[in-house]
Structures are given as structure tokens and as C-alpha cells.
Amino acid sequence: MTRGKMKLVRLRLHLRQRLDGWVEQLGLWMARYRMVITAMQWVVVGIYFALLIIPATLPLPNGVARMTQSLTLIAQFVFWGIWWPGVILATMSVGRLWCGTMCPEGALTEWASRFGRGAPLPAWLKWPGWPTLAFITTTLYGQLISVYDYPRPALLILGGSTLAAIVIGLLYGRGKRIWCRHLCPASGVFHLLTRMAPLYFKVDRQAWDHWQPVQLVGRGEAQLVPINCAPLVDIRRMRSSADCHACGRCAGHRNAVHLALRAPSAEILSATPASVTREEVFTLCLGLLGVATGAFHWSMSPWFVTVKEWCAQWLVSHEWWWALSNDIPWFVLTHFPETNDTFTWLDGAMILFYIAATTLVVGGGTLLASALAARVSDGTPGRWRVQALTLLPLGGVSVIVGLSMTTVTLLRGEGFQLAWINFSRLILLGGAGGWAASLAIRQVWRGRASPLRRALAIPLALAAPALVCSAWYVAFRVW
Ligand code: SF4
Numbered sequence: 351m352t353r354g355k356m357k358l359v360r361l362r363l364h365l366r367q368r369l370d371g372w373v374e375q376l377g378l379w380m381a382r383y384r385m386v387i388t389a390m391q392w393v394v395v396g397i398y399f400a401l402l403i404i405p406a407t408l409p410l411p412n413g414v415a416r417m418t419q420s421l422t423l424i425a426q427f428v429f430w431g432i433w434w435p436g437v438i439l440a441t442m443s444v445g446r447l448w449c450g451t452m453c454p455e456g457a458l459t460e461w462a463s464r465f466g467r468g469a470p471l472p473a474w475l476k477w478p479g480w481p482t483l484a485f486i487t488t489t490l491y492g493q494l495i496s497v498y499d500y501p502r503p504a505l506l507i508l509g510g511s512t513l514a515a516i517v518i519g520l521l522y523g524r525g526k527r528i529w530c531r532h533l534c535p536a537s538g539v540f541h542l543l544t545r546m547a548p549l550y551f552k553v554d555r556q557a558w559d560h561w562q563p564v565q566l567v568g569r570g571e572a573q574l575v576p577i578n579c580a581p582l583v584d585i586r587r588m589r590s591s592a593d594c595h596a597c598g599r600c601a602g603h604r605n606a607v608h609l610a611l612r613a614p615s616a617e618i619l620s621a622t623p624a625s626v627t628r629e630e631v632f633t634l635c636l637g638l639l640g641v642a643t644g645a646f647h648w649s650m651s652p653w654f655v656t657v658k659e660w661c662a663q664w665l666v667s668h669e670w671w672w673a674l675s676n677d678i679p680w681f682v683l684t685h686f687p688e689t690n691d692t693f694t695w696l697d698g699a700m701i702l703f704y705i706a707a708t709t710l711v712v713g714g715g716t717l718l719a720s721a722l723a724a725r726v727s728d729g730t731p732g733r734w735r736v737q738a739l740t741l742l743p744l745g746g747v748s749v750i751v752g753l754s755m756t757t758v759t760l761l762r763g764e765g766f767q768l769a770w771i772n773f774s775r776l777i778l779l780g781g782a783g784g785w786a787a788s789l790a791i792r793q794v795w796r797g798r799a800s801p802l803r804r805a806l807a808i809p810l811a812l813a814a815p816a817l818v819c820s821a822w823y824v825a826f827r828v829w
Pocket residue numbers: 450551577578579580581583585588593594595596597598599600601
């Protein structure tokens with residue numbers, strides 16, 4: 351190695367050590383200054399309630415209103431245009447820091463559980479499918495009542511979830527986040543996305559087991575302060591960042607827990623059938639890539655309009671007028687006559703049908719392609735889950751791109767043209783697709799089958815990211 355190269359390697363090592371040191375200090379800072387984090391949580395709770403409740407009490411803005419004239423539009427932009435895409439992006443980059451340091455529901459359920467009944471958890475509550483089911487049902491219901499567009503549906507869905515979080519806090523656990531761990535509709539998604547975050551709390555098991563109290567001069571033995579891990583993580587055995595809310599409380603504990611950096615693909619590539627659950631894969635393929643994609647697509651799809659018109663003609667010819675009636679309460683189907691926005695029973699049925707069809711094609715297709723690739727390249731039971739996990743980058747970026755549609759609609763209403771946006775979205779999706787494809791190939795190539803079988807499995811593995819990218823390509827380039 352030449353002298354210049356050696357200098358470069360030394361410089362990189364030095365910079366990496368410095369960066370690791372700063373990150374570790376940040377984690378210790380979080381443990382030391384809990385008060386700051388707690389104060390921040392309550393400020394977010396205040397802002398959340400203000401944006402959720404006040405717009406629901408105001409009249410709806412007219413079609414020409416601007417954000418500067420309407421708190422309702424500001425709340426809509428903040429919630430769906432910035433807040434949600436920001437939370438998804440943050441979870442993908444810094445782990446569940448949102449859950450542990452800012453989430454209003456997490457703060458409220460933990461706070462409520464300090465004063466509640468403190469009952470042990472019943473068996474039904476521990477069913478691992480709740481977050482997946484809750485995510486899918488709230489997404490569907492949100493589409494039926496237009497949660498992104500109106501403040502009352504937002505209050506019903508988000509406020510209802512917050513109320514349920516408080517009630518669960520009052521009933522179960524003591525100073526814990528039972529709601530977040532077992533029931534929160536978003537926790538299944540965060541649980542997945544945090545697996546590709548480069549920042550995480552790392553546990554050194556050896557250091558943990560061999561930790562000894564230190565004799566401090568003049569102050570006796572150092573005390574081991576017990577850690578209250580609100581989402582009930584077994585910190586000593588924690589190997590995945592999926593359940594950790596990154597609250598920082600355990601940073602420095604036993605000199606074994608530290609905030610650390612890792613490669614974004616590290617946890618995906620080190621996954622084993624035992625470390626990836628069926629529920630996680632269903633949340634990814636059927637929830638994020640299926641239901642969520644269908645929910646983002648239906649309102650821009652000409653196919654949706656064509657099928658709906660055909661159905662409407664059929665209903666008229668058979669005189670099934672009730673199916674075309676729109677006199678339905680707003681909490682069942684969208685009903686805001688003041689903005690000329692009312693859904694008929696046919697609209698509701700068509701939305702459900704369209705999302706179900708997208709879930710079947712995109713979600714089912716990715717599941718099938720991953721399962722076949724795993725079967726051909728390896729054959730170990732449960733290997734399909736590991737293969738499907740490689741779609742994570744696309745899962746996260748799909749949701750960010752989908753939510754950006756609300757951001758863009760609102761910004762266009764303010765006069766911003768954003769002509770470059772579709773191209774940027776496709777670049778983003780292409781990048782995520784490329785990342786997912788490289789992960790898929792690497793997982794296939796690690797299989798135990800012969801090189802020929804592994805080579806045959808590669809096109810199958812690539813079919814899954816290609817399917818997701820094609821769905822978005824059609825949405826942004828064909829429609
Ligand atoms: S393991 Fe628990 S206490 Fe430690 S950072 Fe994660 S959520 Fe907080």
C-alpha cells in the first residue's frame with residue numbers, strides 16, 4: 351500500500367471513530383437529560399391536540415382559500431403533508447426516535463398507565479396480528495371517510511386511536527406502553543422500517559454480563575439504576591432494533607448499551623427465519639405494498655373511473671337506485687355537501703374493491719415471487735420471510751411517495767408548480783427498487799441450493815421489486 355493510501359485509510363478510521371464517539375455521546379445525553387425529552391413530548395402533545403381538535407370545530411374552507419387564511423388547511427398540511435412523511439423518513443433513518451421521544455400517543459399511554467389499574471395483560475391482547483390488522487382497517491376506513499381531506503374524519507380516526515391508547519394505558523401495565531407494543535396501528539410499520547435505520551441502540555452482551563459495580567472515590571459503590579423500558583424490550587437480549595423506541599433511557603446501562611451506527615442493510619441481510627415473523631411480512635407485502643398502494647392509487651386511476659361507470663350503468667339498468675344514493679353519514683362514507691364531496695354506496699364498494707385488487711396483484715405478487723425465489727434458492731422453512739424482508743426499502747419509499755401526493759396537492763393550491771416532482775418520485779422509487787433488488791439477489795445467492803438453482807431464482811427474486819416499481823410507474827407516467 352502506498353503512503354498516500356495508508357494516510358487515507360488512517361483518516362477514514364479516525365473520522366469513523368470520531369463519528370462513533372459523537373453518536374455514543376448523543377445516546378448518553380438522551381439518558382442524562384430525560385427532562386428535556388419529556389418536556390418535548392408534552393409540547394408535541396399540545397400541538398397535536400390543537401391541530402386535531404380546533405380545525406374540526408371550524409367551518410370547512412372554500413375552494414379558493416389559502417393556507418395563510420385557514421387553520422384547517424395548515425393542520426391538513428402539517429399532519430399529512432409533513433408530519434407523516436417525516437415520521438416515516440425519520441424511522442427509516444434514525445430508528446423509532448419518533449416513538450420514544452415525540453409520539454403523543456406513546457407519551458399519553460405511558461403517562462396514563464402510571465395512574466391506572468395496572469392489570470396484567472390478557473392473552474387476547476398479545477395476539478401478534480393486531481398491528482397488521484389495525485393498520486389495514488384504519489387505512490381502509492380512512493379512505494372511505496377521506497381522512498386526508500377533512501378535519502372531522504381525522505379527529506375520529508387519530509383521536510379515536512389516542513383515546514384507545516389512553517384507555518389501554520389506564521387498564522394495563524404500570525408506567526409501560528402496552529398500546530405501542532401490542533395494538534398501535536402504526537407500530538407494525540415502524541417495527542419494520544426501523545430495521546434499516548443506520549442509527550440504533552446496540553447491546554454488548556459480554557459487557558452486560560461482565561459488568562461490575564465501580565468503586566467511586568469517597569462515594570462508595572456505583573448504584574445500578576433500574577431501567578424502565580416502556581415498550582417492554584428485553585434489553586439484555588436485544589439484537590434487533592424493531593421493538594426499541596430509541597427513548598435513550600438505557601444508554602450507558604452496565605456500560606453495555608450505546609447508540610451506534612451500522613450499515614442500513616445490516617439487519618436485513620443478517621435476518622434469519624427465526625428473526626422475521628409472518629406478521630411482519632404480511633404488514634410489508636399486504637399492508638405497505640398492497641393496501642397502502644391501492645389507497646394512494648384509486649383516486650388517480652382511470653381504471654377506477656371506467657369500472658365505476660360500468661357498474662353505475664348496470665345499477666341504473668337494474669334500477670338499484672339505493673346503491674347510487676349518497677345520503678350517508680360522514681363517519682360511514684365521505685359526506686361533505688358544502689364542498690360537493692359525497693360518496694355513494696357504489697363509491698365505497700369500488701374503493702374497497704380497487705384496494706383489494708391492488709393488494710392481490712401487488713401484495714400477493716410480491717409474496718409469491720419472494721416465496722418462489724426462496725423455495726428455489728434454499729428451501730429452508732421460513733426462508734420466504736427473509737427473502738420478502740428485502741423489499742423493505744420499497745415499502746418505506748412507497749409510503750413516502752404516496753403521502754407526498756397530499757403534500758404536492760396542497761402546495762399546488764398555494765401556487766407552487768412543482769413540475770419536477772414526478773421525475774423526482776421516480777428517481778426515489780428507482781433508487782429504492784435498486785436497493786431492494788440488490789438485497790434480493792444477495793439473499794438468493796446466500797441460499798443452500800446449487801449455483802444453478804440460485805441463478806434460476808434471481809429472476810423470481812427480482813420480480814418482486816419490479817412489480818412494485820411498475821405499479822408506481824403506471825401511476826406517475828401512464829395515467
Ligand atoms: S431498549 Fe427500551 S429503554 Fe432502551 S432505548 Fe430502547 S426503548 Fe428505550
